[in-house]
Amino acid sequence: MPKIIKDLEKNIKKSAMELFINYGYEQVDMKMISKKSGIAVGTLYNYYKSKKLLYMDILEESWQSTFLNLDEISSLTTIPSKEKIKKLITTLYEDTETRNGLGKYFLGNSPFELNEDENFNSLKNNLLTKVKNIISSVSKIETLSKCNNVDVMLTESLLLLILTTFQLHPENKNDNINFLVEFINLSIK
Amino acid sequence: MPKIIKDLEKNIKKSAMELFINYGYEQVDMKMISKKSGIAVGTLYNYYKSKKLLYMDILEESWQSTFLNLDEISSLTTIPSKEKIKKLITTLYEDTETRNGLGKYFLGNSPFELNEDENFNSLKNNLLTKVKNIISSVSKIETLSKCNNVDVMLTESLLLLILTTFQLHPENKNDNINFLVEFINLSIK
Amino acid sequence: MPKIIKDLEKNIKKSAMELFINYGYEQVDMKMISKKSGIAVGTLYNYYKSKKLLYMDILEESWQSTFLNLDEISSLTTIPSKEKIKKLITTLYEDTETRNGLGKYFLGNSPFELNEDENFNSLKNNLLTKVKNIISSVSKIETLSKCNNVDVMLTESLLLLILTTFQLHPENKNDNINFLVEFINLSIK
Amino acid sequence: MPKIIKDLEKNIKKSAMELFINYGYEQVDMKMISKKSGIAVGTLYNYYKSKKLLYMDILEESWQSTFLNLDEISSLTTIPSKEKIKKLITTLYEDTETRNGLGKYFLGNSPFELNEDENFNSLKNNLLTKVKNIISSVSKIETLSKCNNVDVMLTESLLLLILTTFQLHPENKNDNINFLVEFINLSIK
DNA sequence: TATGAATGAGCCTTCATTCAT
DNA sequence: AATGAATGAAGGCTCATTCAT
Numbered sequence: 001m002p003k004i005i006k007d008l009e010k011n012i013k014k015s016a017m018e019l020f021i022n023y024g025y026e027q028v029d030m031k032m033i034s035k036k037s038g039i040a041v042g043t044l045y046n047y048y049k050s051k052k053l054l055y056m057d058i059l060e061e062s063w064q065s066t067f068l069n070l071d072e073i074s075s076l077t078t079i080p081s082k083e084k085i086k087k088l089i090t091t092l093y094e095d096t097e098t099r100n101g102l103g104k105y106f107l108g109n110s111p112f113e114l115n116e117d118e119n120f121n122s123l124k125n126n127l128l129t130k131v132k133n134i135i136s137s138v139s140k141i142e143t144l145s146k147c148n149n150v151d152v153m154l155t156e157s158l159l160l161l162i163l164t165t166f167q168l169h170p171e172n173k174n175d176n177i178n179f180l181v182e183f184i185n186l187s188i189k
Numbered sequence: 190m191p192k193i194i195k196d197l198e199k200n201i202k203k204s205a206m207e208l209f210i211n212y213g214y215e216q217v218d219m220k221m222i223s224k225k226s227g228i229a230v231g232t233l234y235n236y237y238k239s240k241k242l243l244y245m246d247i248l249e250e251s252w253q254s255t256f257l258n259l260d261e262i263s264s265l266t267t268i269p270s271k272e273k274i275k276k277l278i279t280t281l282y283e284d285t286e287t288r289n290g291l292g293k294y295f296l297g298n299s300p301f302e303l304n305e306d307e308n309f310n311s312l313k314n315n316l317l318t319k320v321k322n323i324i325s326s327v328s329k330i331e332t333l334s335k336c337n338n339v340d341v342m343l344t345e346s347l348l349l350l351i352l353t354t355f356q357l358h359p360e361n362k363n364d365n366i367n368f369l370v371e372f373i374n375l376s377i378k
Numbered sequence: 379m380p381k382i383i384k385d386l387e388k389n390i391k392k393s394a395m396e397l398f399i400n401y402g403y404e405q406v407d408m409k410m411i412s413k414k415s416g417i418a419v420g421t422l423y424n425y426y427k428s429k430k431l432l433y434m435d436i437l438e439e440s441w442q443s444t445f446l447n448l449d450e451i452s453s454l455t456t457i458p459s460k461e462k463i464k465k466l467i468t469t470l471y472e473d474t475e476t477r478n479g480l481g482k483y484f485l486g487n488s489p490f491e492l493n494e495d496e497n498f499n500s501l502k503n504n505l506l507t508k509v510k511n512i513i514s515s516v517s518k519i520e521t522l523s524k525c526n527n528v529d530v531m532l533t534e535s536l537l538l539l540i541l542t543t544f545q546l547h548p549e550n551k552n553d554n555i556n557f558l559v560e561f562i563n564l565s566i567k
Numbered sequence: 568m569p570k571i572i573k574d575l576e577k578n579i580k581k582s583a584m585e586l587f588i589n590y591g592y593e594q595v596d597m598k599m600i601s602k603k604s605g606i607a608v609g610t611l612y613n614y615y616k617s618k619k620l621l622y623m624d625i626l627e628e629s630w631q632s633t634f635l636n637l638d639e640i641s642s643l644t645t646i647p648s649k650e651k652i653k654k655l656i657t658t659l660y661e662d663t664e665t666r667n668g669l670g671k672y673f674l675g676n677s678p679f680e681l682n683e684d685e686n687f688n689s690l691k692n693n694l695l696t697k698v699k700n701i702i703s704s705v706s707k708i709e710t711l712s713k714c715n716n717v718d719v720m721l722t723e724s725l726l727l728l729i730l731t732t733f734q735l736h737p738e739n740k741n742d743n744i745n746f747l748v749e750f751i752n753l754s755i756k
Numbered sequence: 757t758a759t760g761a762a763t764g765a766g767c768c769t770t771c772a773t774t775c776a777t
Numbered sequence: 778a779a780t781g782a783a784t785g786a787a788g789g790c791t792c793a794t795t796c797a798t
Contacts, residue, residue, distance in 0.1 A: 008761080026215065027301045029788055040763045045790065047761095108297035108353055112216050141375070147368045148361075156357060157350055157372065164297055164349055165342070172337075179336045183346065186332070186375035197779095218771060220781095229780040231775080240772065386758095404593065405679055407792060409760095418759040420796080429793065486675035486731055490594045521753070525746045526739075531732070535750065538731055539724055542675055546723060550715075557714045561724065564710070564753035575782080596767060607784045612769065614782095763795075774784075 009047055011037050017058050021100045025055055025111045056119050062099040063123060069095065070130040074137070081138035081188050086181045088134055089162065093177050096166045103127075104167060107160040131155045139189040158184055198236055200226050206247050210289040214244055214300050245308050251288040252312065258284065259319040263326070270327035271374045277323055278351065278369050285355045286362065292316075293356060296349040320344045328378040347373055387425055389415050395436045399478040403433055403489045434497050440477040441501065447473065448508040452515070459516035460563045466512055467540065467558050474544045475551065481505075482545060485538040509533045517567040536562055576614055578604050584625050588667045592622055592678045623686050629666040630690060636662065637697040641704070648705035648755050653748045655701055656729065660744050663733045670694075671734060674727045698722045706756040725751055 015037035019028040030051055034041045048054035069091045076084060096103065105114055106124045114120045132155040144150055161183075165176045204226035208217045219240055223230045237243035258280045265273060285292065294303055295313045303309045321344040333339055350372075354365045393415035397406045408429055412419045426432035447469045454462060474481065483492055484502045492498045510533040522528055539561075543554045582604035586595045597618055601608045615621035636658045643651060663670065672681055673691045681687045699722040711717055728750070732743045 024298065024301065030790080031788080034764095041789090042764065042791075043762050049790095051789065104298055108356075109213065109293055110298075112213070143371050143375070144368075147371060148364045150368065153354070153365075153368045153372075156353070160297075160349060160353055161346055164345070168296075168345060175337045176342075179333075179339065179342045182332050182336060183342075183376060186330075187372060219773080220771080223781085230773085231781060232779050234773070235778065238773095402676060402679075408794080409792080412760085419794085420760060421758050423794070424757070427794095482676055486727075486734075487591065487671055487677075490591065519753070521749050522746075525749060526742045528746065531743075531746045531750075534731070534735060535728055538727060542723070542727055543720070545675075553715045554720075557711075557717070557720045560710050560714060561720075561754060564708070565750060597769080598767085601785095608768090609770075609785060610783050616769095618768070759796105759798080761796095761798105764792100767791080768789095770788085771786100772784100774782105775780105776782095777780080 008039065008043070012039060012044060012047055012054070013058055013061075015039075016054055017062070017100075017102065020055060020058065021102055025105070025114060052113055052117065055114070056117065056123075059102060060119070060123060062102050063095075063127065066092070066095040067126065067130060070127075070134065074130070074134055077137075082185045084134065084138055085185055085188050088131070089158070089180045089184060090177055092131075092159070092162045093166060093173070093180065096162055097170075097173065101163065101167050101170070104163050107156060107163060127159070128155055131159060140187050141189050144187050154184075154187060197228065197232070201228055201233060201236055201243070202247050202250070204228075205243055206251070206288075206291065209244060209247065210291055214294070214303065241302055241306060244303070245306065245312075248291060249308070249312055251291050252284075252316065255281070255284040256315065256319060259316075259323065263319070263323055266326075270377050273323065273327055274374055274377050275370045277320070278347070278373060279366055281320075281348070281351045282355060282362070282366050282369065285351055286359075290352070290356050290359070293352050296345060296352060316348070317341075317344055320348060329376050330378050333376050343373075343376060386417065386421070390417060390422060390425055390432070391436050391439070393417075394432055395440070395477075395480065398433060398436065399480055403483065403492065430491055430495060433492070434495065434501075437480060438497070438501055440480050441473075441505065444470070444473040445504065445508060448505075448512065452508070452512055455515075459566050462512065462516055463563055463566050464559045466509070467536070467562060468555055470509075470537070470540045471544060471551070471555050471558065474540055475548075479541070479545050479548070482541050485534060485541060505537070506530075506533055509537060518565050519567050522565050532562075532565060575606065575610070579606060579611060579614055579621070580625055580628075582606075583621055584629070584667075584669065587622060587625065588669055592672070592681060619680055619684065622681070623684065623690075626669060627686070627690055629669050630662075630694065633659070633662040634693065634697060637694075637701065641697070641701055644704075649752045651701065651705055652752055652755050655698070656725070656747045656751060657744055659698075659726070659729045660733060660740070660747065663729055664737075664740065668730065668734050668737070671730050674723060674730065694726070695722055698726060707754050708756050711754050721751075721754060 012033070016028070016033045019032055019036060023032075028051075030041050030044055033039075033044060033054075037044075044054065048057060070088075073084065073087055073091060076087070079087070105111070105120075106127060110120070132151050135155050135158070136151045139145070140150055140154070144154075147153065158180075161180055165180060169176055201222070205217070205222045208221055208225060212221075219230050219233060222228075222233060222243075226233075233243065237246060259277075262273065262277055262280060265276070268276070294300065294309075295316065299309070321340050324344050324347070325340045328334070329339055329343070333343075336342065347369075350369055354369060358365055390411070394406070394411045397410055397414060401410075408419050408422060411417075411422060411432075415422075422432065426435060448466075451462065451465055451469060454465070457465070483489065483498075484505065488498070510529050513533050513536070514529045517523070518528055518532070522532075525531065536558075539558055543558060547554055579600070583595070583600045586599055586603060590599075597608050597611055600606075600611060600621075604611075611621065615624060637655075640651065640654055640658060643654070646654070672678065672687075673694060677687070699718050702722050702725070703718045706712070707717055707721070711721075714720065725747075728747055732747060736743055
């Protein structure tokens with residue numbers, strides 16, 4: 001017996017997102033999503049062909065605006081370096097907060113199923129590239145700039161720190177951002 | 190006779206460790222361990238009550254020497270700060286390399302089962318505390334030292350970066366350490 | 379208005395029939411029929427209470443004209459026996475061809491659902507009876523006529539062979555008919 | 568809690584075979600087999616990687632002795648043709664009876680999953696080839712021998728009739744064989 | 757009446773754990 | 778103590794059917 005539910009897709013996404021955020025990809029099963037959203041399992045599959053695709057859709061959507069924001073930051077050519085990095089960190093942090101940490105699988109450990117997924121890796125590479133471009137556009141202080149691959153390493157470090165810091169101390173937004181800005185900016189001329 | 194038992198246990202640990210390192214906690218199942226070690230599944234359970242406990246035992250053992258090393262570093266009171274940090278990073282990195290990244294679950298995403306586990310968290314806190322003590326023992330540069338919780342944040346960052354850097358570029362040992370030392374030491378007076 | 383409805387029903391039948399013929403009863407699902415016919419799933423159920431009933435309706439209709447043809451053959455009393463059998467086989471084969479093998483479930487393996495169905499079995503018995511009557515009306519050669527139940531057995535054999543031969547070599551119409559006529563007529567005096 | 572059951576594999580096969588025979592491949596699910604055999608579902612998978620493989624194993628095994636019998640008949644070169652065919656039919660019928668009709672999927676309608684399966688088709692072709700060789704070794708009467716592909720068509724017909732006749736009148740063994748022998752032998756010189 | 761989204765029982769398969777030998 | 782077969786709960790997904798619009 002079908003229930004009448006408005007904005008079903010949004011409902012599914014919202015419920016699934018909450019669960020994915022709280023329990024991670026593997027801990028969440030389709031029945032949980034069904035229960036949480038009040039939508040039958042079969043219905044979920046009317047909207048998404050598989051659990052993975054549902055996750056990917058949520059993930060991709062949640063990063064779209066961040067990508068736009070990164071492009072915008074990329075285009076800021078006259079801003080002082082440290083300002084730029086601050087903007088980068090703040091943006092990433094706040095977007096991470098908005099999507100409640102979704103994306104934690106990008107660096108570090110991701111479920112096998114996702115790690116193998118083309119779209120997942122494409123999204124991840126997209127993110128890394130966009131951030132790296134910004135990192136590359138500012139000068140690093142000499143001691144660092146002698147290192148091989150500084151830009152890549154800094155990019156990974158920055159993303160990792162933002163994603164994780166948010167997860168570890170989600171309630172300390174300002175402190176987190178503050179620390180990250182000061183910390184990362186030590187590398188920037 | 191106890192020799193044989195010891196050997197068996199060692200065998201289990203060795204095989205399981207290799208698998209856990211290569212495939213991660215969730216991707217490894219007890220049959221894989223049984224096959225790799227040549228020891229029956231039931232026997233595994235004679236030595237370890239559960240998969241989790243087997244993992245935990247391996248994890249704990251693999252960090253014991255690191256803990257000793259950390260204590261040793263802790264006791265170095267006359268060494269210059271940056272030297273100390275360098276030693277800290279090098280030690281942690283090399284130990285991480287020795288155990289091939291085991292411990293990647295400490296920061297970032299860990300399987301639900303582990304995250305809930307008391308021993309896992311206790312081990313993690315032990316590590317964090319020991320590192321934090323070392324971090325605390327050196328002076329941070331002013332811009333950073335104004336941040337709340339600098340020591341905790343630096344500790345987490347440092348561990349996270351070492352663990353992840355090793356995973357992302359396992360073949361670039363020197364570059365990795367170099368970068369990490371230069372990067373972290375920017376925070377140190 | 380009734381025109382439109384009739385068209386709809388015809389459309390459903392035509393689409394469903396094509397699918398049932400190509401993929402068989404079980405491989406076809408209601409969504410496929412809906413897609414192929416351009417008619418909503420719910421509408422299909424306005425016309426047919428179930429997938430089975432839809433199939434049955436198509437099946438029954440597709441055999442109506444064959445039944446008439448069989449009656450006609452039955453009424454040919456002056457025709458030589460082998461001529462009669464030839465006509466029987468040719469008619470059955472060509473009708474089988476026209477409905478593209480629909481009815482393959484009559485002999486041999488039918489989906490559980492159909493096998494249990496009263497209408498299905500009634501249709502099947504109708505067919506068997508009509509053919510048996512024709513078979514009974516001609517004399518079999520002595521060696522065969524000593525067998526118990528020759529008429530039934532010959533009837534089943536004949537139907538089975540026609541249905542299957544068409545399926546196995548659908549493009550060899552003439553060869554198939556030829557073989558069947560020669561083969562079956564060996565039994566006829 | 569494991570039960571102690573002797574001859575587990577035989578038990579599985581026997582139960583599964585009975586079910587497959589009575590209900591067909593698709594109607595049988597792993598839980599039914601589990602229940603009927605008193606063996607847990609997971610255990611079934613210790614013996615067979617999938618439902619299809621379980622079925623294929625049963626099918627293949629059940630035809631092995633028939634294949635040997637066919638080879639034996641093939642090697643009878645001095646026996647009169649009609650005797651040979653009689654032997655062929657009797658053997659096939661009795662073996663069909665022994666395995667209770669398993670193999671009904673060879674001609675006619677088989678479940679999609681099996682139809683696609685390489686082993687299934689290989690087994691089927693093996694059977695067809697072996698029977699065709701025997702059929703080819705005897706002379707057909709003139710009227711038939713003019714037909715294209717007589718041997719193939721006779722082979723298919725014979726197998727089809729045996730398999731189906733058994734299914735339709737399982738209790739009339741003698742009548743069935745009698746009829747089949749007389750019927751088919753009409754084609755043989 | 758036509759629509760097609762919603763339903764949920766049911767299927768195949770996996771895997772940590774148990775226990776008779 | 779060592780074995781590995783046996784267990785069964787649980788998960789992803791399908792599809793005939795229903796029903797609010």
